[in-house]
Amino acid sequence: MISVHPTAIVSPRAELGDNVTVGAFCVVGDNVRIGAGTVLDPYTTFVDFVETGENCRFSQHSVIGGDPQDHAFGGEETWVRIGNEVTVREFVTINRATGEGNCTSVGDHCLIMEGAHLAHNTRIGRNVTITNKVGLAGFAAVDDGAVLGGMAGVHQFVHIGKLCMIGGLSKIVKDVPPFCLVEGNPAVSYGLNVIGLRRAGYSASDRTKARTLYESLFFENISFQGAIDRLSGQEESLAPIEREILAFCRDSLHRKTKRGLMHWTRSHSEREHDD
Numbered sequence: 512m513i514s515v516h517p518t519a520i521v522s523p524r525a526e527l528g529d530n531v532t533v534g535a536f537c538v539v540g541d542n543v544r545i546g547a548g549t550v551l552d553p554y555t556t557f558v559d560f561v562e563t564g565e566n567c568r569f570s571q572h573s574v575i576g577g578d579p580q581d582h583a584f585g586g587e588e589t590w591v592r593i594g595n596e597v598t599v600r601e602f603v604t605i606n607r608a609t610g611e612g613n614c615t616s617v618g619d620h621c622l623i624m625e626g627a628h629l630a631h632n633t634r635i636g637r638n639v640t641i642t643n644k645v646g647l648a649g650f651a652a653v654d655d656g657a658v659l660g661g662m663a664g665v666h667q668f669v670h671i672g673k674l675c676m677i678g679g680l681s682k683i684v685k686d687v688p689p690f691c692l693v694e695g696n697p698a699v700s701y702g703l704n705v706i707g708l709r710r711a712g713y714s715a716s717d718r719t720k721a722r723t724l725y726e727s728l729f730f731e732n733i734s735f736q737g738a739i740d741r742l743s744g745q746e747e748s749l750a751p752i753e754r755e756i757l758a759f760c761r762d763s764l765h766r767k768t769k770r771g772l773m774h775w776t777r778s779h780s781e782r783e784h785d786d
Contacts, residue, residue: 516553525557528565540576546595560588560607564595564619572602579609579631581649587611594619594637605629609649618655630667642679650768654689656711668768672759674711676704685773686763689756690721693773700775717752724753728760729775739764 513527519537521527528547533539537551540559548566551557555569561576569575576591578584589608596619599605603623608615609631617629618637626644629635633647636655641647645659648667653659657671660679665671670686677683678694687693690708691700703725708718728738742749742757749757763772 543576558607560590561593562590563593564597566595567593567597567599569599570601570603570625573599573604575599575603575605577604577606579606579649581609581631584609584631589631590614591616593617594621597621597623599623600625600627602626603628606631608632624661636673656707658707666770669770670759670763670766673755674704674707676707683773685771686759687773688725688759688763690752691773691775698773700773702775713752717750720750721752721756724749724756725775730777735772735774736764 513531515521515533516535518535519533521533521539522541524541525539525543527545530548531545532550534551534553534555536554538556540557542560543557544562546563546565546567549563550568552570554571556574558574558576588611591605591607592614594617597617600623602625605615613632615629615631615633617635620637621635621639623641624643627641628646630647630649632650634652636653638656639653640658642659643661645663647665650668651665652670654671654673656674659677660681662679663677663681663683666684669683671677671683672687672689674689675687675691675693680696681694681698682696683698687700690704692702692704693700703718703722705718727742728735731738739761746754746757760772
């Protein structure tokens with residue numbers, strides 16, 4: 512059964528799955544597909560070219576699928592695509608992409624808190640938490656399990672790795688490799704997100720290997736490119752967590768839209784709290 516409040520405006524071209532609820536004063540545009548069990552609280556707007564998975568919730572005054580804030584946008588067909596069981600809180604804005612056929616995407620089980628902004632062509636992985644008033648500029652990417660603290664700002668084209676923890680009010684202008692703790696303006700990395708790794712099931716051995724690999728990359732008397740090349744020659748012998756870090760760092764070096772890679776500082780306070 513689909514429930515649409517009489518004050519809502521829903522295009523006859525929109526596709527609503529089973530048990531969708533559309534609250535008072537919502538607006539749902541033409542090219543919209545809403546997955547089963549999804550709830551739009553009052554005053555939610557789906558502008559156009561939006562697709563959601565199942566069992567999502569969109570809170571009051573969230574605006575999804577607005578035109579990208581990009582001078583290059585020329586009215587082409589682009590999308591916002593949102594996974595399953597995603598929660599979007601009040602006043603969040605998620606803009607559709609620029610560039611024919613492209614999309615802004617949010618993976619399953621994400622929580623996007625009040626006032627956050629996801630600009631055009633952003634890519635958000637699974638189980639990501641984006642807290643209040645975080646701003647992600649165009650083409651930014653956030654990998655699975657990362658947490659972005661309140662009012663953090665992410666520069667366009669920046670890539671934030673898996674299970675990173677970004678402190679509130681941080682200014683992120685460089686790629687952040689996986690599993691890192693980051694804070695500051697401009698932000699710097701202080702070592703491993705030990706608590707996040709533990710909660711995700713990584714063993715003490717995994718955490719030690721990750722830390723040792725980062726120290727090999729950043730603190731030995733060799734250039735960063737030289738360290739990458741040396742470790743790439745040993746890749747078959749590396750553990751999965753080490754290969755993941757190495758692959759991210761290589762990609763950051765070779766991407767056309769280079770932002771540079773955030774290096775570790777020599778402050779490793781997390782050592783005292785690991786097993």
